[in-house]
Amino acid sequence: MSVLLVYATLSGHTEELAELIKDRLEEADITVDVKEAYEAEPHEFASYDLVIIGTYTFGDGDIPDDVIDFYEELQQTDLTGQLFALFGSGDTSYEHFAGAVDRMDEAIREQQGMLIATKMKFDSDNDIQETEEQVDTFVAEILDARDQWQVHG
Numbered sequence: 460m461s462v463l464l465v466y467a468t469l470s471g472h473t474e475e476l477a478e479l480i481k482d483r484l485e486e487a488d489i490t491v492d493v494k495e496a497y498e499a500e501p502h503e504f505a506s507y508d509l510v511i512i513g514t515y516t517f518g519d520g521d522i523p524d525d526v527i528d529f530y531e532e533l534q535q536t537d538l539t540g541q542l543f544a545l546f547g548s549g550d551t552s553y554e555h556f557a558g559a560v561d562r563m564d565e566a567i568r569e570q571q572g573m574l575i576a577t578k579m580k581f582d583s584d585n586d587i588q589e590t591e592e593q594v595d596t597f598v599a600e601i602l603d604a605r606d607q608w609q610v611h612g
Contacts, residue, residue, distance in 0.1 A: 460489050460605065463504065466513035467496040467526045472548045472583050473515045476594065480511065480546070483598040489605075496529040501536035509542045509575065509601070512563055516549040520558020530566060538572030544601050546579040556580060576600035 464481055468474040481491045492507075496514065504510045517523040522530050545564055549557030557580035564578055579597040581590060 460508045461506070462489055462491045462509045462511060463499070463507040464491055464493045464511045464513070465496055465499040465529070466493070467515060467523055467529075469515050469517075469523065469525075470583070472581070473513050476546060476548060476581055476590070477513050479591065479594045480513075480598060483594060484601070487598075487602055496526045499529060501529070501532045501538070504536075504538065504541050509544065509605075511544045511546070511601075512567075513546045513548075514559045514563060516547060516553075516555070516557050516559040519553045520555025520561070522559050522562055526559070530563065533563070534566045534570065536570060538567060538570040541572045542575050542604075543567050543572050544574065544576040544578075544597070546581065546597060548581045548583050550584070551582045556582075575604035 462484060464477055466473050466477040477493060481493055484491050514526050515523060545560050547557045547560035560578050560580055564574065576597060577600060579593055581593055
């Protein structure tokens with residue numbers, strides 16, 4: 460089984476989350492390729508059993524500038540049957556907490572992609588224990604759903 464983990468980070472928090480998720484999946488003997496959003500191309504998703512996307516949110520729910528190109532390509536790519544999981548970091552003081560995650564979710568669903576886990580939103584003010592507990596929950600959902608994965612060639 461293969462996973463592509465795509466992330467965007469500004470302060471480093473989303474990158475730390477991506478690394479924690481990658482480590483947990485690798486402990487379960489899952490191959491994980493990691494790319495920053497500016498390096499990833501939605502057309503390459505079909506080469507993976509699962510795509511995990513992580514992004515921070517800019518302002519009050521906006522897609523960050525460094526993710527716009529990726530996001531727009533995602534909106535124009537047929538994702539039918541592709542499996543996804545989403546996570547992101549944000550600040551709960553904003554009305555649209557981690558709203559970029561919700562916008563990614565909408566784009567994936569509009570292009571017929573399927574989420575296999577509850578999208579996970581991390582408050583950038585969480586302590587390490589809270590963060591690790593959320594990561595463990597997120598990864599457990601992914602592992603529970605892996606029997607749905609379609610193993611590629």
